[in-house]
Amino acid sequence: MRFSITLACLLFFSGANLYAVTDVLALRADSLNIHENGFALHSLHWRFHIADDTDYSNPVIADSTWTIAKTMFGSTTKPKGWTGSGWFRLWLKVDESLTGKMLAFRIGQNGASEIYLDGKKIAGAGNIGKTKAETRSERTPFKVFPFMLTDRRPHLLTVRYVNYEPAFPEYVGFQLWVGSYGQLAAGALYGLKMNTFLLASIGAQLALVLLHLTLFAFYRRQRLNLYYSLFVFSTAAVLYLRYLTVGATDPYVQRLTADLFEAGIIVVAFLAGVFLYGVSYDRLPRKRIMCIALLGSLTMLYYFWPNSIHTGATASVVEIIYFMLVVTDGMYALIKAMFRRKPRIWLIGAGMFTVVIFYLFIGSDILGLMKGNNQLIAEWMSIGLLAMPVFFSIYLALDFAGINRSLTARLHEVQELSTLNLLQETEKNRILAEHAESLEQTVAERTREVRSQAEKLREMDILKSRFMVNLTHEFRTPLSLIIGPAGLLATKAANAAERKQGELIKQNAQQLLLLINQLLDLSKLEEGKMEIVSVETDILATAAAVLKPFAGDAAQKQITIDFKCAFSRLHGAIDAGKLIMILRNLLSNAVKFSLTGGKIIVNITIEKEPENTFLLLKIEDQGIGIVNTKLPYVFDRFYQADVSDSRLNEGSGIGLALTRELVELLGGKIFIESTESVGTTVQVRLPITNLQASIGNEHFSLLPNRKLMEEGEHDNFPDEGPLLLVIEDHDQLRQFISTALGAQFRILTAPDGEKGLRLAEKHIPDLVITDLMMPGMDGYEVCNKIKELELTSHIPVLMLTARSGTDSRTKGWEVGADAYLSKPFEVAELLALTEGLIRTRIQLQERYRREEAWKPAASSLPPKELHFMDKVRNIIEAQLDNERFSIDMLCDLVALSRAQLHRKLKSTTGHSPGDLIRMVRLQQALTFLKAGETTVAEVAYKVGFGNPASFSTSFSNYFGYAPSEVKNS
Template sequence: LSLIINPLKKAVQKENVENGSSGSDLAIAHRNARRLLSLVDQLLLLRKAENDADALRLSPINVNNLSNEVYQCFVNQAKDKNINYNFRIPNHEITIIGDYEKIEISLFNLMSNAFKYTPIGGEINLTLTENDEKVFLEISDNGDGIDKKDIDVIFEKFKQINSKVSVGTGFGIGLYIVKYFVDKHKGSVSCSSEAGKGSTFKLAFLKGNSHFEDVEITNEKPQRSQLFDELIPDEIEEPISTATTSIADSDFKKTMLTDKRTVLIIDDNAEIRAYLIKLFADSYIVYSAENGEEGLKMTKKHMPDLVISDITMEEMDGLELCRRIKEDNTLSHIPVILLTASKNPETHLQGINEGADDYITKPFDDDILTARVESLLRNRHNLRTYFLDSITLKENTQKVPVEYQQMLKKCIEIVEANIHKKDFTIRTFALEMGMSHRTLYTKIKIISGQTLNAFIRSLRIRRAAMLMLTEDMNITQASTEVGFEDPKYFRQQFVKLFGMTPSEYIKKYKTSFNSDLNIIK
């Protein structure tokens, strides 16, 4: 599919440049090839879910905490769409027996749908209640709603209904998975809705465990779902031709398939914007926006490797944009260069105070600007390479600041010391590092490009690799030792990190591992 999509995209870009047209047969073919790729992704998720669904991993679940986990995933989305977003739970703790992963995925799917179909300024509520026999989770919205004739079929596999929102956005898999998982729990899912007025989805789970026959119930602390991140839609969709997005004519590869780094240029002066796009187009994939408000949205959507922004703009100026980027945990690792025509030292100081990584005065020298950009990106690349080499036990040749070397060493020591503790959380991690959650998140993102959870998972896999090389431990023993309960999931993550299976890794490095230096020769 990638080999189909890229030539199509190249042809469409060429056609746009030559003819100024974006509605041709080629554009339609490209759009539908991407849709097919998305369908394949969802089918793989469906297959994975169905294969895993028969084996329920039952344990006591704090439904208050589970609901809050899902609720928090959509807080930023609610702010962006100005949605009145409410979470209503009783003061006391509600507990059920169930498979944490599958209930979490079900709730996430319903919440994701609510946000998809609720307009800007709407309302979404998540409510947790109970009676003597059952626990109820209810998600209500005042969005598009569903026709009564369609309610009976929405939970069927691949069933889509006509909606002005849903065209081209889904494949009728999400609600099927919800019903599939809830049915496995002997629970129920229902929907009440009215077209144009909104919908309410209600999950009901039985209390106790008498409805589960011959299924083992453990007291292990439930883990966050392995499928959870896969359900979050991939929003890195490059528009083929828009007024605010420019991609180098010399390179038409999809962002996800190219080594080129991405730069977002924000300036309300169309001529300067076009000039900067041309300046960077040969070396980078370039996006552009004409004001800070639009620039912030594009930063969230495309997660560029670097942002270059003018300071004086309507809607939102560059200083405010820089502050918003640096205050957002998911964006704060992105370097920001501010451009200004002002030579006032106070403006310069204010830019630095807002977290800008560099500051350049107009008129700027092309060579200096491109050198500053390359320097910032090279430093980040060196850090990522240093991190990857350290994690995969390779000898480090990168020169990086001592503070980052020491920080990574301390991180490894803390995670390895707490691998066996089930109550080891990100909050505990931050406390032991002597940092706030936000500071730790930002530094980890800068060093590794990973979230805190992914970073900790990488360190656990690293520890497992060392155990397999130095102790007489097989793969299952090593994975269990570092907290992976599912050997299949451990193998999958190991391959993602090391580029080979655990057995291939042991065979290759068992005799060449230097335990004194913790490196492979």
């Protein structure tokens, strides 16, 4: 009997279609105890029929025509006709040992199911509704469903299973185990215990995380605490996801937690690698970290890729391979660190080795030590997994102990150094006390000396002030004797030239008198002797009278002066003399520091307060401005914001100082604002009484005379006698030099360096006389450019300067100046230097006439001029046989106008361009004739003569003998 039942079971398990009376599963006690979970009914073949309204749990209904199917199937092994629901039937019976015994079913599925025995429902999971929307899936991982069979006849086991939208499409179907109730109940209880144990393990790991995070917070340099905390936290998180996955009753929640669990394994592997790298290396290897991060990302992408052809098992294998690769590489780094003898690193290796040993020999039970007891395996694995934190804690404890010992030693050293420093500090304080006492004595002596010197300086200052006052008073007498006769000369001179010279003397003497008066005013202010004299004053008339004398200076720089006032009549009591001095000084500075072509705006307004009335003067210019760092010092005596060589910034440094003291004497205030390269605005606020004003609009402008800037510019200048170019920014001095030299030379004049340079290029003068200090382009730059230009390099330069120091002269020689003349100069000296420089140039021309034209001595010309002459000679020789080669063609090839080339060659060699072309041809003809290889006619054609007879005539006139006589001579 036992043999027949066994044979029937084997045939049933092998898939034979024996569904007659013998198509019944016979259950025996020994078959139920094969496995701790009982006998797996889902491993057998079942009868399947699609679901409809019929109750197929009724044993009366025949199933011989039903489809043979497995209860566990995926997308590739679905039962025929499966659309999401169906009935599964299996006949079974028990032997006498199980009759009347309490048995149980345990079902594993992710849909909704109902279990019937002989048509009676004994269990179920989820809810099978009439529609898809009413159906609810559910899992019962820890439930068992008891039943009892009291006889040995066949009984019908029916399972109705529904899963329209499976959470796990690859695992559709159900698993069903049968066994004794005690056996299955114990297994379910064990599962609950293991889940509870899992929570306890998670709690322990989170405690370790908190501990090591606290250690990291107190000692951030030990980053291993952070790496370990992240690693353990990720492990605890994965275990918690496992706990949720095992115990989930909702299949969709189970799917979500299962996917997160798989992703968490990849994260755990990555953080395990980071931890092992952090232990093994002093610094994390960034390339390795990036490599394992990239591999982990690819692994996760592979797992979560939609519609992927891989199965869950395949994805798990990929995850395990990634995990093993990362851990293996981390262990390799750990082993290398051991060989490098890194302190205490062997503890981490021992912890990892222990985990691996427990995993291989306990978790896998390769040696069979646990005899398949899962509970015992889980308990020993829990003990084994504690090896890593224990060893790591020991590692950190020893590391902290080492650090503590090191800190103790350092503290001892610091204490010794502190003691030594204290002794040194005591000694230093003693030395400092001695020095302080010595310094006090020295300071006392120096103080006495300074007081004595201060007293002497006060006496010297008094003497200096007295000397300046006396000296300025002495200056006034000879100035009066100069101004008086100069006035008579200007009014009673016999001719216009003498009247002009007298007026020039008078104007400059008055300017000198103004400077002397300012010095006297400063002395009076310093001694407190200057008084305020307030009188009724016409403010507008006074301002207009001050403005008009500046018309000439403004015109020289092409500056427009605009006067604006909101009143047509403005009278009041004020010190008119001091108001005039204030306005004059401010306007003088505005004109002096304005750029050419700029504008000066003078604005007068009134400001009224409850008790006082103030006159507001505002003067704006468009000049060079003042640097912010120098602005606070502009009111200091003798201070100049710019001490460069440019006359644009020339001045005495007393104008603004006197202005401020006058304003303060009158009880007013002065303000100044300036932006470099934009301009300066000065505002004066003066108290005024008895104000009488009429509303209106007073406005007038002083416009520049444009013709003054065109002085000396002539397109057709006569070519007779030496031509001089005078470059001087001071109008009167420029006119004086022109008058002094005009009797013997032709004169060109320019008010600045840029215009002078243009005139030099245009007219090619025989001599340039230039001032050193000029606005814009100074004398050094003018001289340097003249000597650099090929067109003007031969022109001698005479430099006029008020600076006669060695440095100034040396710089002039460096840029190519030919002579220096210091100011003030005598006219005879200027005339002698001019004649000497021109005479030298004429002697050089005569030398060219005497010598063979194109073979001068090497030192006869500067390099620039010699280069130019070589260039001209090469051009003429290249066109030697060209009969039509002309002066115009030569001008085109040297890129000069006809007039420029003529002046250049005449000034350099004394020959015109036509003479030079003829000379070169004739000299080259002489060379050919001396060689004796050609006839006279052939030579004539070679040197550009179209007519041999004309050539013979020119040759005879130039050399004094005929071409045919060359061989004889």
